[in-house]
Amino acid sequence: MKSVLVIWTLLAAISVNNIHGGKRKFRPLLEPRIFSGRTAAKGQFPYQVLVIRENGTLIFICGGSILSRDHILTAAHCVDKAKRTPELLTVYAGTIYFMSGGVEKRVSRVIVHPAYVNYNNDIAVLKLNSSLKFNSVINYIPLAKANIPDGAPVIVSGWGQVNKTDISPVLQYNTEYSMSRAQCVRRVYRLGDAMRCMRRPVGHGICHGDSGGPAAHKGELVGVNSYILGDCGLGYPDVFTDVVATREWIIKNMK
CATH class of the missing domain: 2.40.10.10 (Trypsin-like serine proteases)
Known part of the structure; x- marks a missing residue:
């Protein structure tokens, strides 16, 4: 089961x-703040x-x-x-x-x-x-036009939880890594067609308050922070809305 x-x-x-x-x-x-992240510099994001x-x-x-x-x-x-x-x-x-x-x-x-x-x-x-x-x-930030390779590094950022108790007043960022749909489904069981997963080490990743924030690869937007499984930093994949899958709709609604 x-x-x-x-x-x-x-x-x-x-x-x-x-x-x-x-x-x-x-x-x-x-x-909340990005879990176990680093402090962003002015103009970095x-x-x-x-x-x-x-x-x-x-x-x-x-x-x-x-x-x-x-x-x-x-x-x-x-x-x-x-x-x-x-x-x-x-x-x-x-x-x-x-x-x-x-x-x-x-x-x-x-x-x-x-x-x-x-x-x-x-x-x-x-x-x-x-x-x-x-x-x-x-x-x-430009929208990505093509899917990134499995295992590619992705930068996530936001004003989310840094750990279970502490607060940082400054934007945080961290690195996660893209996962294939097959790998992700094995971990999260159900995955919508516009969702994609990123893996991260235990104790790292996005947390409460990071919703809607960017996931970027080589200066392009590949994902929008959506939800986590279990609790922050447990090591389950983080789930994002796939920008490539929704790119056409995004551009249409910017006009």
Whole structure:
């Protein structure tokens, strides 16, 4: 009999005092970071953004990637509850700090993949209400056009949990490695056609709060952080939405 693994989204909720203007003031409930990662340098990931969704006294934090001056790519489960209220979403670009800095942009439209269900096609395009200005710390990442080889290194980044207790105020990143569908199915049992897996050493990888963030290979976007199995750092594969499989839909909805 196959063991049953709990699927955890990478979404995190925190209590909010004030999230607009100047320094962002948060009282953490759960503020996760990349597990056992390294601290990013200023401008190292100019395509990385922080996506915040307001919900009364709580906010939900996710990551995202800059596709153009007007568009952000993130996970559908981060923003599907804001499809009719995009004004509840805020994007911060151009900073490696969770608590301060960067350029604040509001969202005018949320486009969730129409086939999003049970984390398959877990992807969404956000239309910003005003354009970003590209510079050394804000820039887009191109979408990968072809699948990467099995075992290829992939850089994941985000403001997710660094371990079970500690918090870092600075963007973290780590290296994972692509897996074939056959290898992944043996570990996760069921895999949607728009999902792909990355393997990582025990104690490493993405965690709560990293949802929607990028997985990049040689400067191209290959995946969007979707969910983990079991708990952070257990050694199971991390599951991403496959950018190559959804590339046509992404481009169509940027126009």
